[in-house]
Amino acid sequence: MSATGLLARRNLTRNRVRLAVSLGGVALALSLVLALDAIFAGVSNQLTAYIDRAGADVWVSQAGVRNLHMVSSFISASVTDEVRAVDGVAEATPILEATDTVAAGDERAVAYVVGLPSGASMGGPWNVVAGSSRAGRGEIVVDRGFARSAGVSIGDTVTVLGGEARIVGLSEGTASLVNSVAFVSFDDFQAMRGGAAVVSFVLAKVAQGRSPNAVATEIERQVSGVTAQSTADFAAQERRLTMDMSADVISIMNAIGFVVGLAVVALTVYVATLAGRREYGVLKALGARNRMLYRVVLVQAFLSVAGGFLAGLAFTGLLAFVVPLTGLNLELSITVASLAKVALVAALIAGLAAILPIRQVSGVDPAIVFRRGALP
């Protein structure tokens, strides 16, 4: 470590109070910011969980349908074979999908109900924690959170799509802020909806080395009456709509937490630097240049931010581990983008907050540092 770095560190750790303020304050503030960010990211991830995890590379829907939420898509069942025949498509699975209410006793919850053909390689639950992942005739796989709050389990009956279905499996990660996903058999779904030869979506996997976007364009060119989008595009459309309608509420809270958290970072670093004014004055009297003073306070500010950041990260990690255990339908997601954003902005703010009080010291003549009133 350089001499300045050593000085900065020693000066910071020698005074335990100042260390407590700068580290503690920054840690608390960054815990707030990181945790809120993780909640927000978790909520937005959940919104597109089904699309992201269904296993498809391309989603084919009724022409003009660009997302899942609050829409219905119906295309002729023959489209599946037409999609399969398109060059670049390795596999195609039709699904039926509708937004419906799943009811058990007094508990009613909105769900994307998905009808899956037997042996479907895509579109099914990806994390079944109990029972079977395949729903046969008269059977259903529901989200574990829904089962828990409704007080039902495997073997119990729920009402869905105007009929009854017995729970055969519980899946995890299939619930979002707005709804959960439930899986029934394709034949049941078709029968409950009048038996017409239609499907809602065709999920396609592309051949190795082929780009989902290019294959989607090819599908649209060869199959009439459909919209084909890569999973990434389809998820982006879904996220945009659901964010607009529901997650905005949470993004505002996140923004408030971010601003206040940074204010606390600035305040604590400012207070800690201000408390050390006299020592910096001494440094100056000993012949330290202004550049050196700035470097010392900046290094101290960054050390505080680094320490506080690690503490905040630990807190958020702990929260992300504990929250799902409490049975809350909530997932916290710590993203690299969020960490980078918080670290960068916090370091910037802390740097500014540290420089502000030191500017007064740097303007003082070394000889008069010890005179009363020389320092503000």
Place this chain on the structure above:
Amino acid sequence: MLIARRNLFRDRTRFLLSVLGVAVSIGLILLLAGYRSGVYRQASAYLDHAPGSVLVAERGIRDFLGTSSTLPAGAEDAVQRTPGVARVIPIVSQFVIFELHGRKDGFFLIGYDRAKGGGPWELAEGREPATDDELVIDRTAARQHAIAIGDQIRLLDREATIVGFSDGTTFWAGSIAFARITTLESLLRTPGLQGFLIVTPTGGTSPETLRDRLSIPGSEALLKSDVIANDRKLMARVYDAPIGLMVAIAFVVGVLVVGLVIYTATVERRREYGALKAIGARNRTLYRIVTMQAFIAAVAGSVFGVGLAYGAATGLMAWRPQFRVEIEPAAVGVVLVASVVMALLAALIPARAVARLEPAEVFRG
């Protein structure tokens, strides 16, 4: 106590920074808690303002917001004939999606009969709908979509003209809009459709009595307050996990920051307290001074923080008018008590260390 005050105010910068630290934390907690209350409060705006205290709905229906309820024919007359009924307002509530500038948005559309009531309670501009292709929409929603009076928007299968703007009908999940009940009848292809009846009891009849008396086949009478609670609960079930957790985190972090700020301020004056001890001050005096100082800083910070929260709430509502922040007095009370208790604890911990010292040791490094 003069010493406490003088010592506190002597270093004004330090005092102001402590106050600011407390204020920012308190402001954060109150703002987020108020935001949470506002989110749920908005859900009941219509029923809160509609006259009457009993709701008649289709059997099995427990909530109002965007719920399609269909009453059996003749329900209104049956309610009207029930003793103890002063006024009956028939309405239809329906969630509709419309598209404008390629962006989808939702309305909680209320169909009402102008002669009977149940329309907008605060008409900010224009007039109420007089024909079946006219609508009153929320003023904030109109501003967001750049809709002016006289403009047309597409409503399911037809065009409707905007003839008025209402206030107080903003809701982040889709604002409230008003049309004639006959507009909804034809939109939903159900002549004579009535979704809900909002009933006002005569003086001397309690809402509970009237609820129990109203037994119309195929329908159900509910207290308006119960329906409001159900609507809020429905909203809370969806949003309370993330929002509640955020408020809880803000509360814990905010209170801890208050503690940290006061702790630091007290520790920084350790030397001064030591000097007091050295000149013969008793520990009791010392504690009183420390407590007094922490109390002053915490209260000053809290008051400033409450102001900050109200200011920020006003700013937020101006920036995003579809959100409402309702800072509740109870929340203010809880936050103030928690922060003062935390401040006192945080001040007494370092004070104990000073109190334990021998006066002579105070000045030793």
